[in-house]
Amino acid sequence: MKRWWPSLFVLLLTHALTLPVAAKFSDLAANHWAYAAIVELADQEIVSGYPDGRFLPDNRVSVGEFYKLMVMAIDPYYVTQGAERPYVEAAATVTNHWAMEYAYRLARLCGVQDLPTVSADRLDAVITRIEMAHLAVVVHRTRTGNKDTLVGSSNVLNRFSDVTGLSSLEQGHLTYCVQNSLISGFDDGTFRPRDGLTRAQAARMTTLVSGGFSSVDKGSLGTSIRKMRTFYTGIVENAGLPPSAFQFCLDTITPYMGWYPQPLMDALAKRCPVIRFSSGEGLHFDWSSGTLTLMLDHDKIGSSADRQAAAARLREGLNYIAGNLVPAERYAASSFSLPIAAERFGEVAELCLLNWNPAADRASGSTVVADAQARGDAQRMVEVETAYLLLCRLFSMTSLDSAKLNPFPAGHTFTVRIP
Secondary structure, X not given: OOOOOOOOOOOOOOOOOOOOOOOOOOOOOOOOOOHHHHHHHHHOOOOOOOOOOOOOOOOEXXXXXXXXXXXXXXOHHHHHOHHHOOOHHHHHHHOOOOOHHHHHHHHHHHOHHHOOOOOHHHOOOEOEHHHHHHHHHXXXXXXXXXXXXXXXXXXXXXXXXOOOOOOHHHHHHHHHHHHOOOOOOOOOOOOOOOOEOEHHHHHHHHHHHHOOOOOOOOHHHHHHHHHHHHHOOOEEEEEOOOHHHHHHHHHHHHHHHHHOOHHHHHHHHHHOOEEEEEEOOOEEEEOOOOEEEEEEOHHHOOOHHHHHHHHHHHHHHHXXXXXXXXXXXXXXXXXXXXXXXXXXXXXXXXXXXXXXXXOOOOOHHHHHHHHHHHHOOHHHHHXXXXXXXXXXXXXXXXXXXXHHHOOOOOOOOOOOOOO
């Protein structure tokens, strides 16, 4: 299967689903089979009707429109991020097509290698139901972590009378959708794989793939989640914290993520696709699922001093994973041969990443450098220099990002060189 590179996958949507939202539509009866799904998406401002108040549920959906819906299925907060949405600026660098940002978003969330090939002449074409199945599989697997092999099953496909001409890949996609209750077909026993997808069908598939939108927070909490997801493309979960404590976690972590160089945030989201906030103290990282659980004792954030201490612990937990796990793994897989072990590199990289100044507290990185200089600890200086220079190289840091990480005083002369 061809890969979907940025120059090809950035041109994807039309405008029919982005008009002012209506909760109900003049041509959609309450007993319509897709009524609940359409209204649910309309309430979330993901789909809308036409200026005359109709939804036109039997109108066909374009390839681009469905890509947009799949972005919303996996990232429902994205639709209302407005100008803060990541990569919106990319639309002016490659093409003026309005859908470019959604294509980048889907690629970042789901992985380029799993997305179907698309070309400019397909953007406004009607998407077929089997093409729908392909995208639905990619998004559902990403959202749920489902790693089932995509193999067609005759026991599943035999229920349809019109799928004998499907390729093996298409059979695998359709089998997955049936087995995960995403597709059931028509009452006459057909699937109609080459028929165009309707707006009603697209709405129903979006709610199924997303798992529903009843848990999507609105108001100030929703705003905090959207801000965090501007920097971190993975999933954010609340595991039992009251809303005020969850928002405290988000508002603590988000500005720190905003300070991080974006290449490092992208690498973190790939290695750690879920950040979960829970009650307690400490952190836990699940290697199998890539889930980072940051814990907060929400009964102890009443005073200003307690809140500051809790915020520091949350940042340190995130920084431990970002500094010790992500850079160290990338370093271990690289071809660099430098005077520092991979595990040691992770520890020192964390110090560089702690070189953060939200107000006036320029933390650990600079402090360690100053202490090493005062003690004449040459080995420690080599370690910090190595970590800093290698971070910049491994993550292709811009000069601005490099300056953020730099724990050394102005005019520092480096003794380490990266080959």
